[in-house]
Amino acid sequence: MKKLTYFTSEFVSPGHPDKVSDQISDAVLDACLADDPNSRVACEVFCTTGQVVVGGEITTTTYIDIQDIVRRKIDEIGYREGMGFDSNCGVLNAIHSQSPDIAMGVDIGGAGDQGIMFGGAVKETPELMPLAIVLAREILVRLTKMTRSKELAWARPDSKSQVTLAYDENGKVDHVDTVVVSVQHNPDVTQEQIREEVIEKVIKPVLESYNLDPAQVKKFHINPTGRFVIGGP
Known part of the structure; x- marks a missing residue:
């Protein structure tokens, strides 16, 4: 009997609450740097x-319209009225200037109070990322494109994917063990x-593009709770 090791990675869509927040903060940064x-x-x-709170410390010489930035980004992500969250939400601007004590360490060209981040690369994919996270990401890239193009007319912006790979004793991928996709949908x-469209139109083409056999997948869990109408923030 083969001795297998399992490795799982997860990815979320642009409509996931964490990503909504990330994209808004990125848009604020872009507007300042422009x-x-x-x-x-x-x-x-x-x-x-019904609410977005934008806070933090900003030092800049330009004016940015937080209300407009937030509402434009929510529209771009794809939330519309009736989905439980849309660009008509309240927007609270709690941005203020940087602490003068922290600014002292930055004004002279230093890095302030920031730490050091590090990571590594693997040869498992052309992206130099672990295969499980690449597959989870590509599933959501494809799902998001099909949602926005209305090819999956029932799909809404919030979604999440998870891929579990089984590795043999030599560290090689034996098969895709499990694929989980939860996608917000209309009622x-x-x-x-x-289930049928996510597996056939989204998951299988992604696996095949990485020379993986969808027939070897042990388990597909598509919207495992059975209903995902109200999603997002």
Whole structure:
């Protein structure tokens, strides 16, 4: 009997609450840098039902319209009225200037109070990332494109994927063990249609593009809770 080791990675879509917050804070940074390349931006975003809170410390010489940035980004992500979250939400701007004590360490060209981040690369994929995270990401890239193009007309912006790979004793991929996809949907579509279309139109083409046999997948879990109409923040 083969001795197998299992490795799992997860990825979320642009409509996932964590990613909504990330994209808004990135958009605030982009708006600052567009007019003032020397901007210093520490921007955090919190999203919940009907409300976005933008806070943090910003040092810049330009004016940015937080309300407009937030609403444009929510529209771009794809949230519309009736989905439980859309660009008509409340927006609270809690941005203020940087602490003068922290600024002292930055104004002279230092790195302030920041730490050091590090990581590594693997040869498993052309992207130099572990295969499980690449597959989880590519599944959501494909799903998001099909959602926005209306090819999957029932799909809504919030989704998540998870891929588990089985490795043999030599560290080589033996097979794809499990694929999980949870995708927000309109209330009229059946779970059978969601399962069939996600597996056939989204998952299988991605696995095949990486020379993996979809027939060897042990388990597909598509919307395992059975319903995902209200999603997002």
